[in-house]
Amino acid sequence: MVSTIKHYVSVASCWARLAIQRQLEYPLFLFSWLLMIPIQYFSGIWMLKIIVDRFQALNGWDFPQLTFLYGLGLISHGIFVVFFINTWSIDHMVINGGFDRLLLRPMNVFFQLVASYVNFIGLIDCIPGVIIFLYGAEIAGFDWSLANIGKLILVLIGGILIRAALFTSLGTIAFWTKRNGSMVGFALTMLERATMYPLSMYPYFLQALFTFIIPIGFISFYPAAEFLNADSGGLDLPLSFALWTPLVGIICFLIAGGIFKFGMKNYESAGS
Amino acid sequence: METVIEVKDLVKEYIIVKKESGLRGSIKSLLFPKKTKFNGVNGISFSIAPGEIVGYIGPNGAGKSTTIKMLTGILHPTAGSIKVCGISPQTDRKAVVRKLGVVFGQRTQLYWDLRLGESFELLRRIYQIDKTAYDENLAVLTDVLKLQDFIDTPVRQLSLGQRMRGDIAAAMLHSPSVLFLDEPTIGLDADAKHAIRNFIKEINRSRGVTVILTTHDLDDVEQLCSRIIVVNNGKIVEDGPIGSIIHKLTPHRMLVVELHEPCNDLTTPHATVIKQEGLKIWYQFEKESITASELIAALSQKLPIQDISVMEPNVEDAIREVYKTTATV
Structure with a gap:
């Protein structure tokens, strides 16, 4: 067991190093991301400010709380994009036979899929995320107690697992449909709307959907509601939301792993 | 062993959905796909x-x-x-x-x-x-x-x-x-x-x-x-x-003969003429029944031969032969 973990860590760290080297081969590409990503998200939060200032709070969420939520959603998105971006390309790999090589190596296929590309460019998404989150925490009066910091870390881990599970499950559909590129874009939009804005502003049906069926409400909305004592849209669970997030994350991740394994059985490779 | x-x-079985041409065909195969099993x-x-x-x-x-x-x-x-x-x-x-x-x-x-x-x-x-x-x-x-x-x-x-x-x-x-x-x-x-x-x-x-x-x-x-x-x-x-x-696949060999002058009777009981181009003649013979030297000896008695060569069958011919004979199995 220990030697297995050592083996996987050694391979993952080598892959991480190779991924950095590969990305440094194209510095201008890196630079363009560095320029575009912050613009995208800072303008997003600016829009939110204008809407709240001109009109009213969104279902009881005022601007400081919205900023906190937006920042939390963005950080978990950023970290997800660093470690799990390859879950977006499962359909490519199904069509062009990319799983062949992974199946020829004596390691877990899902591990290889994920670990083979650590996307450091994704850290750029974290920069506006961290800035917006810290600003939001400041103006919303977030209590930086040790317990809260611990919960925050659990929430981030759980949120990332939920995202990974969602994209893995969607990608796995490609083992049957062969093509599902637009699903990634669709899921990204859905995630942005459900994790960076308060879920409670949506109709009851959508709230239920994003809580019990596709539990992306747990990524940032419910924990943020708890941290800031904001309106959670009526959902009440024992213990704290911040502890439910990692639990939901682990369950979703295990289910997605099972779906992926089942999908692999249906893999047909590609003619060569 | x-x-x-x-x-x-x-x-290994593959399922192939047969597509018909045109939009009508596409819709038809979407609603009522004609699935056929095919053993790759x-x-x-x-x-x-x-x-x-x-x-x-x-x-x-x-x-x-x-x-x-x-x-x-x-x-x-x-x-x-x-x-x-x-x-x-x-x-x-x-x-x-x-x-x-x-x-x-x-x-x-x-x-x-x-x-x-x-x-x-x-x-x-x-x-x-x-x-x-x-x-x-x-x-x-x-x-x-x-x-x-x-x-x-x-x-x-x-x-x-x-x-x-x-x-x-x-x-x-x-x-x-x-x-x-x-x-x-x-x-x-x-x-x-x-x-x-x-x-x-x-x-x-x-x-x-x-x-x-x-x-x-x-x-x-x-x-x-x-x-x-x-x-x-x-x-x-x-x-x-x-x-x-x-x-096994190519029991035949080929003898190519080039003549000085045209000749009317090219036949021989030991081999068959399969091609003729001007003064060049291709004979096919079974290597089990006659050796190349015997055939050459027999031919040189009746034909004015200038040049002669024996063609060995090669893998390419053999393989092409297999592909051809098994193509419609």
């Missing part, structure tokens, strides 16, 4: 002994790649059993692939943007190769495949021949006992082909590596393989030593 690979009644591999059995070099050949779409993919654990067979080194690749993939080296000539496992050596380092960790064993092995591979000139070059800047040598080295780093080569010489120049064939002979001789080779280059087959398995339409149509297959 000891075997490395044991395949029994292997079947249709009941194949063979076994391979340690140290053999086997050419696995057949026309495009004959089921070669599908078989290789099932042997290496990439695809699951619909029916039949596979044992590689005594283990089933479907139930214990990780144990089997440790013993296999696989090269796909048309795809690379090397990292495009990085120097060749980086990909090797990754493989060292994936296969958990002990550092000293790795260094020794790499030194040998570097020597035989002449990697030293480009081991520090980014893979995207390598020529196709260099890249292929890199890919073969990558597949051999963990000292597999079976090497699968799927069209290893495709698109290579004569020099690179030569280097790769030499390497295959060398590892087979010195390490006893079993090699299974698919190729369309019959020179590869002639120079390397002691045995060939010919597949067509998902079935094995020939399996045996290369010489006896050629002999």
